[in-house]
Amino acid sequence: MCVTCGCDTDHNDKKLINVERDILHENNLMAQRNRGYFDAKNIFALNLVSSPGSGKTTLLERTLTDLKDELRFAVIEGDQQTANDADRIHATGTKVAQINTGKGCHLDADMIFHTIPGMKLEENSILFIENVGNLVCPAMFDLGEQDRVVVMSVTEGDDKPLKYPDMYSSANICVINKIDLLPYVKFDMDAVKANAKKTNPNLEIIELSCTSGEGMETWYNWLKSKVPANESELSHTN
Numbered sequence: 001m002c003v004t005c006g007c008d009t010d011h012n013d014k015k016l017i018n019v020e021r022d023i024l025h026e027n028n029l030m031a032q033r034n035r036g037y038f039d040a041k042n043i044f045a046l047n048l049v050s051s052p053g054s055g056k057t058t059l060l061e062r063t064l065t066d067l068k069d070e071l072r073f074a075v076i077e078g079d080q081q082t083a084n085d086a087d088r089i090h091a092t093g094t095k096v097a098q099i100n101t102g103k104g105c106h107l108d109a110d111m112i113f114h115t116i117p118g119m120k121l122e123e124n125s126i127l128f129i130e131n132v133g134n135l136v137c138p139a140m141f142d143l144g145e146q147d148r149v150v151v152m153s154v155t156e157g158d159d160k161p162l163k164y165p166d167m168y169s170s171a172n173i174c175v176i177n178k179i180d181l182l183p184y185v186k187f188d189m190d191a192v193k194a195n196a197k198k199t200n201p202n203l204e205i206i207e208l209s210c211t212s213g214e215g216m217e218t219w220y221n222w223l224k225s226k227v228p229a230n231e232s233e234l235s236h237t238n
């Protein structure tokens with residue numbers, strides 16, 4: 001756990017609970033500022049959350065490559081260490097910034113607030129924020145995003161929505177990745193969908209494989225459906 005979010009604290013201790021409440025309150029205020037900035041520039045911001053290795057960066061690499069002629073993108077990468085993911089995004093030709101959280105296990109709104117001015121984000125664009133791989137703490141921290149995407153992979157087991165309910169209840173959409181591996185793993189797709197819906201009845205679910213490309217079109221259509229109406233017109237003027 002990380003010191004910042006306080007999830008290693010004794011939750012019977014009133015003082016520590018108050019500190020956690022203050023941190024989240026401060027974060028929510030900063031998230032509102034980010035949201036105002038995104039709204040003013042007509043930027044559709046998405047927060048990608050998942051356990052480590054579910055395929056967030058791979059999903060981005062493929063999306064940025066396949067849709068580069070249709071939509072404008074930028075990416076913020078969050079990891080404890082390394083610029084590996086930012087390097088992968090940079091290779092697609094997309095504007096990217098890396099945030100290293102050190103011992104921290106999640107991004108917070110203040111980190112985003114201080115990163116966006118240097119990025120010179122375009123109006124009418126999409127900003128992907130890839131959070132630190134962690135199914136617990138990132139659920140608590142609003143970054144000012146419009147939508148939260150929880151990515152899971154079929155190798156993680158179909159019980160994860162029940163074991164990590166906060167992550168699933170705070171998300172708008174769930175991408176179930178690596179379906180190319182379904183023949184090789186014990187994973188009940190109907191069960192995971194039922195578990196996810198139990199946690200969040202409004203959760204949209206898309207099954208796909210970044211490797212084979214199966215289901216990617218559904219993801220792209222969802223993405224395009226969320227983009228503000230004038231963006232697609234503007235993108236054709238490029």
Ligand SMILES: Nc1nc2c(ncn2[C@@H]2O[C@H](COP(=O)(O)OP(=O)(O)OP(=O)(O)O)[C@@H](O)[C@H]2O)c(=O)[nH]1
Pocket residue numbers: 050051052053054055056057058059085132133134177178179180181208209210211212
């Ligand atoms: N078989 C298969 N492998 C995949 C798929 N998508 C991603 N992978 C692999 O899964 C591994 C992890 O992918 P990443 O995209 O780095 O995962 P991530 O969620 O960004 O990981 P962190 O940033 O460390 O949390 C890599 O070896 C990918 O090649 C998929 O659809 N099918």
Ligand SMILES: [Mg+2]
Pocket residue numbers: 056057058085130
């Ligand atoms: Mg990654």
